[in-house]
Amino acid sequence: MNCQKFLRILDERVNGEAPPQGWADHGATCPNCALALRLERTLRAAPSWAERPRMSSAARAAVLKRIQSAGLFWPRVVAMAEESAVRALVAAAVVFLSFAVLPRLWYTTVPEGFKKALSSYAGPLLEGFRGTLVQFQPLLHQNWGLLLLGVTLFMVIFAASLSTRVLRPGRT
Amino acid sequence: MEALAGEGEWVRKFQSGDAAAFGVIMNHYEPYILSLLTRLAGDRTRAEDLCQETFIKALKGLTSFRSDSSLKTWLFRIAHNTFTDHLRAEGPGTESLEARAEAGIQSAETAKDPQARMEESQVREAVETAMQILPQQQREVMHLFYWGELSVGEIAQAMRLPEGTVKTLLFRGRQALRGHVTGLLSEVTP
Structure with missing residues (x-):
């Protein structure tokens, strides 16, 4: 073991794994490497001996005073709205896909035997879906109808998401 | 931390x-x-x-x-x-520490077996002094790693640097620190 190898191993032992044989012996006999090892140990222990400075009370008070004066209301509302909007978009996409794709998949891809077995449970649900879709069908034939439907769905989910976020902040 | x-x-x-x-x-x-x-x-x-x-x-x-x-x-x-x-x-010119770092390394090279009589407090003091001599990036990486106990990945995130660069800065920082500390301790224990 030479000094170069000793120091390389010392630098690479970042996770505290066991050093190879002969490493510690070299550290005990070579003064320079012993110093390097001692320095590394001192550095590793730095959090325990280092000073933990504090700002002056005036500086702390100045920061905390900003909470009142910084006008954090709108940034907070915008942040909350952004977060809720993303959730609403995802939820709207999921709802739209379940309405548009699931009934079609049911009728086209599910085997007849399986359909029969499940029909007593899934049938009424699908009929419900279809009934709802039928109600919205005239809207889809209007100009901008689909967009209007999408925006309505988004707004409903957005309002729900925002309300949940405001009323139960810790749960969202 | x-x-x-x-x-x-x-x-x-x-x-x-x-x-x-x-x-x-x-x-x-x-x-x-x-x-x-x-x-x-x-x-x-x-x-x-x-x-x-x-x-x-x-x-x-x-x-x-x-x-x-x-x-x-x-x-x-x-x-x-x-x-x-x-x-x-x-503006430029505020970081004139590299020259001091060079001087530290040179003085360190002339040091002979200084660890025999040194106290732990002397080592800590030397470390604190030597840290101030390091170039800014090395000093910051060393501080975040040892004092802040951040991982290499976390330092890379905090400083927006590739992890390889952080590792290199750590390596060079350690080397420079060893040089400076040896130099400083040899002054304390002649």
Whole structure:
């Protein structure tokens, strides 16, 4: 073991794994490497001996005073709205896909035997879906109808998401 | 460094309008941030100003903070940016430390077996002095790694550097620190 190898191993032992044989012996006999090892140990222990400075009370008070004066209301509302909007978009996409794709998949891809077995449970649900879709069908034939439907769905989910976020902040 | 217990909950409380939650967050992280900035600025008064600026920026940013990175990494990043902006505003010529670093390495090379009589407090003092001689980036990486107990990945995130660069800076920082400390201790124990 030479000094170069000793120091390389010392630098690479970042996770505290066991050093190879002969490493510690070299550290005990070579003064320079012993110093390097001692320095590394001192550095590793730095959090325990280092000073933990504090700002002056005036500086702390100045920061905390900003909470009142910084006008954090709108940034907070915008942040909350952004977060809720993303959730609403995802939820709207999921709802739209379940309405548009699931009934079609049911009728086209599910085997007849399986359909029969499940029909007593899934049938009424699908009929419900279809009934709802039928109600919205005239809207889809209007100009901008689909967009209007999408925006309505988004707004409903957005309002729900925002309300949940405001009323139960810790749960969202 | 210990993370603030229930960190996410405090952030959510602040985001929901509980102003006192920010006080809790600041109270926990202030010593770490101020310690880093004192190390970087080399002047306590200036470090306090920068620390104040860091927390004011954090106050504004926390409203939209997402837990993509940890709060400590995020705060260290703000502190790093605040210091970098401050250096930029001061203009070139403020970092004349490389020459001192060179001198430190040279004096270290002439040192002979200085560890025999040294005390732990002397080593710590030498480390603190030697840290001030390191170039700014090395000093910052070394401080975040050893004093801040951040991982290489977290330092890379905080300083927006590739992990390889952080490892190189750590390697060079250690080498330089060894040189400086040996030099300083040889002066103390002739």
